[in-house]
Amino acid sequence: MSKKTEKQTDLGLRQFIKDLGYLSGGAALLATTPWLQSFTPEKAKEIQSEKARIALIGTGSRGQYHIHNLLPMKHAEIVALCDIYAPNLKEAARLCPKAKKYTDYRKMLESPDIDGVVIATPLNWHAPMVIDALSAGKHVFCEKSMALTMDQCKAIYDASRKTDKVLYFCMQRLFDEKYIKGMQMIHSGLIGDVVGLRCHWFRNHDWRRPVPSAALERQINWRLYRQSSAGLMTELASHQLEVCNWAMHRIPRSVVGLGDIVHWKDGREVYDSVSLTYRYGNGVKITYESLISNKYNGMEDQVLGSKGTMNLATGMYFLEGEDASANSGIEQLLSQIGNKVFAAVPAAGSSWRPETQKAYKPHYIVEGKYHINDGLSMIGAVKDGSDEILSAFCQACITGEKGKDIVEEAYCATMLCLLGNQAMEEQRKIDFPDEYKIPYMKFE
């Protein structure tokens, strides 16, 4: 790579961390985002002249997205590529001509010239590949979600406790500026007590990819089959449930939900419509909904507080009483007097009046330019934290410093997704099983 195209892709976030007050004590920052401890501007200086030798397993769309993020990084070098699907491997090799090509990941893990492995494969392959890579003495960065089953998640968690190697999962919201700053605002009490969480992800797309031959259907459209995918929950909800836990500083105790194949009746096995309610110990609930046959509502992560609402996905917050459609004080007063005089609501009083949604005055979590993920891309959004978390991983490959709480956050989020699937499948309330609880989890 030419010197001209090289850049420190994460300088923005590092500066942001500095601005948030990390260097002047930064206790508040560390309380909400302990995984950033190893990602300060000072640490970047420590690794200036070194490069992490990275191998990729899985060179499909998401794998190539990571390649594009890795290529400009000063402190990373792609040395190996592995895939069993030849067209993807060929395309990835075109992007990284110097990288050695493999079709067997175990063979690749034997190479001593690899520091870290980036895994971007179908979900059912996460557990064996992560565990094999850690056993082979490699640092590992794996796509979300953690694994296909609860047992596999627990096995990965246990493996991460035993190893001295670094393990990252691509929970990119943990490195997204607007989420970090938004969480600081929530935890400082800006929106009052958190009284509810409302997350949804709506798309209008069949989730299918073109298949060159019928024999490759399950391999290419792996997201649609239960053997390799847990559907909308692990593909989309995992990010959002992680955000809810981050805001609440705890884990839900139970979940109920319903899932169906409503629209895309094309032989797929996973739901195309899910609706769930997670309940925390203090009664606060996450209302989660995802549908891939209507995109009107888009993707949102809303934290509802007694004094305001934080919409982390759009990078905006709204304060109660700041109704943007109104109206000066005198107009509001006259309107209230008018309501009292003319609006005859028998018996129940004003609580019976319908309250249609009003536009609130928006405030921006981060001032200036920032990126909003419209949730429509199946591969990844621009500047949504994915490049920063990958950069942090490459840095960790050099320093050997583990990312604090990242495995735990990924474990909690994935377990909630899988419990949600179980609740929908069995159509009953599921309490968090004791055998899968870890010390990191706080339920009260």
Added chain:
Amino acid sequence: MKEIIISAKRVKKELTWLMICFGIAFLMNITAIILYHTPWVEAFTQMGYVVTITLCLYLLLWVIRLVCALFGSLWKRNAK
């Protein structure tokens, strides 16, 4: 045609009533600003509403005073 003469006293009295109405309307605006946490600049920017409320109050007051005067004259006629 009969000439109507409005005395200075009468003008002063009406102006006093108008000022009272304006004071009430202005206080309503200030109360609304405090009550709904709206910007203090509304004390001036919403002057149109204040003037309108002033005129409405004055009109209302005028009607009340007219009714009172009518009742008063009826009372006096009955007393005679």
